[in-house]
Amino acid sequence: METLSFEKHDHRACIAKSLEIVVRCSKEAELQFTPTRKKVLEILLEEHRALGAYEILEKLRADGISSQPPVAYRALDFLVKNGFAHKIEGLNAFIACTILGKAHSPAFLICRMCAAVAESQPENSREYLDDTAQNAGFLIENTVIEAQGLCPKCQRDSVG
Amino acid sequence: METLSFEKHDHRACIAKSLEIVVRCSKEAELQFTPTRKKVLEILLEEHRALGAYEILEKLRADGISSQPPVAYRALDFLVKNGFAHKIEGLNAFIACTILGKAHSPAFLICRMCAAVAESQPENSREYLDDTAQNAGFLIENTVIEAQGLCPKCQRDSVG
DNA sequence: GCTATTAATGTTATACTATAACATACTATA
DNA sequence: TATAGTATGTTATAGTATAACATTAATAGC
Structure with missing residues (x-):
C-alpha cells in the first residue's frame, strides 16, 4: 500500500x-x-x-x-x-501520480478538511469490481475509486 | 449482486x-x-x-x-x-437508486456507448477500501466507486 | 537539406455544470 | 395565530470544460 x-x-x-x-x-x-x-x-x-x-x-x-x-x-x-x-x-x-511506472487502477483517500489526497493501490483494488463486472457481463475499461473523509492529522485536530 | x-x-x-x-x-x-x-x-x-x-x-x-x-x-x-x-x-x-431501503456504498458500471448505468453492491464493496484507509489512519465518510466500459449489449454490437 | 505530415501551441469564443443570494410561500408547532 | 423552519421562485453569477481555427514546431520520407 x-x-x-x-x-x-x-x-x-x-x-x-x-x-x-x-x-x-x-x-x-x-x-x-x-x-x-x-x-x-x-x-x-x-x-x-x-x-x-x-x-x-x-x-x-x-x-x-x-x-x-x-x-x-x-x-x-x-x-x-x-x-x-x-x-x-x-x-x-x-x-x-505517486505510483509512477506501474500499471494501476488508482484509489484515492481525500481529506475534506485539508484537501490532502493519498493515492493507494491495494492489491485487491479492482478484484471486487472485476467480480461484479464479470457477473454482469460488463467489460471494465477504467475505474474511479475515491473515498472522502478525514486524514489522520485532521482527525486529531477535530477531536482536540 | x-x-x-x-x-x-x-x-x-x-x-x-x-x-x-x-x-x-x-x-x-x-x-x-x-x-x-x-x-x-x-x-x-x-x-x-x-x-x-x-x-x-x-x-x-x-x-x-x-x-x-x-x-x-x-x-x-x-x-x-x-x-x-x-x-x-x-x-x-x-x-x-436501485437498491432502495438498504444502507449501502454504491458501485456503478457505466457503459460508454449507450450510457446505461447499473448500480451494484458487492458484499465486499468497501472492505478493501476500509483496509486501505485503516492502514493509513484515514476515516472514510463516503465513497465513489465507478467503472466505465462496455455493457453486455454494446460488447456484442461492437463485435458484430 | 527540403517538403509533407503530424503533433503541439496560441487564441477567441462559447458550452456546460453548479451555487449564491434574496424574496416569497408553505408547513408544523406552540 | 404568531413563529420558526422548510421549500420554492427568480435573478445573477461562479466554476469547469471544450470547440474551432490559426500558427508554429517536430518528425519522417525523399
Whole structure:
C-alpha cells in the first residue's frame, strides 16, 4: 500500500524522483514531454493535494506561460492519458501520480478538511469490481475509486 | 449482486416499486416528498441512465414546472442526501437508486456507448477500501466507486 | 537539406455544470 | 395565530470544460 502523502517525507526528493521517472518514461514511449507539460506536472507535484484547472492556470500565468484554459486542459489531458497524473472526479481536480511506472487502477483517500489526497493501490483494488463486472457481463475499461473523509492529522485536530 | 439495469425487465413495475418505497421511506423519516421532488425522481426512474441536471430541467419545463437550475439541483440534493438517487461523478450526472431501503456504498458500471448505468453492491464493496484507509489512519465518510466500459449489449454490437 | 505530415501551441469564443443570494410561500408547532 | 423552519421562485453569477481555427514546431520520407 502507498499512502505516503499523509506522512512527513523529503518532498524535494519526492518531486525530483517523480520528474526523473516521467522524463525516462516519456523517452521510452517517445512522448513529447514539452516545457508546458513539464511545468504543469511540476505545479501538481508541489503539493499532495488536488488542484483545479483554473488554479493551475493562475500558477502558469505567474510563470509567464500562456494561460488560456485549453493550455492547462491539454497538458492535463496528456498527463492523465499517460498515467503521470490523475483526475479526482469527486473534486473536478487533478493530482500527480505517486505510483509512477506501474500499471494501476488508482484509489484515492481525500481529506475534506485539508484537501490532502493519498493515492493507494491495494492489491485487491479492482478484484471486487472485476467480480461484479464479470457477473454482469460488463467489460471494465477504467475505474474511479475515491473515498472522502478525514486524514489522520485532521482527525486529531477535530477531536482536540 | 444487483445489475438488473442491463437486463430486460418490467420497467413499469420497476418504477412503481421504487416510487412506493420512496414514499414509504419519506413518511417514516418525516421527509417532505414534494411534487417537484417526486417529478424529478420520476424523470430519473424513466431510464437506467444517468441524466445531467440540465437534461432534467428540460423535462421539467415540458411538464410546466419552473425550470431554473436551482429547482433541479435542490430536488437532486434532496434525493441524493436521502439515498433515493446517486450522483455519477465521472459523468456529472444523476441516477435513481436501485437498491432502495438498504444502507449501502454504491458501485456503478457505466457503459460508454449507450450510457446505461447499473448500480451494484458487492458484499465486499468497501472492505478493501476500509483496509486501505485503516492502514493509513484515514476515516472514510463516503465513497465513489465507478467503472466505465462496455455493457453486455454494446460488447456484442461492437463485435458484430 | 527540403517538403509533407503530424503533433503541439496560441487564441477567441462559447458550452456546460453548479451555487449564491434574496424574496416569497408553505408547513408544523406552540 | 404568531413563529420558526422548510421549500420554492427568480435573478445573477461562479466554476469547469471544450470547440474551432490559426500558427508554429517536430518528425519522417525523399
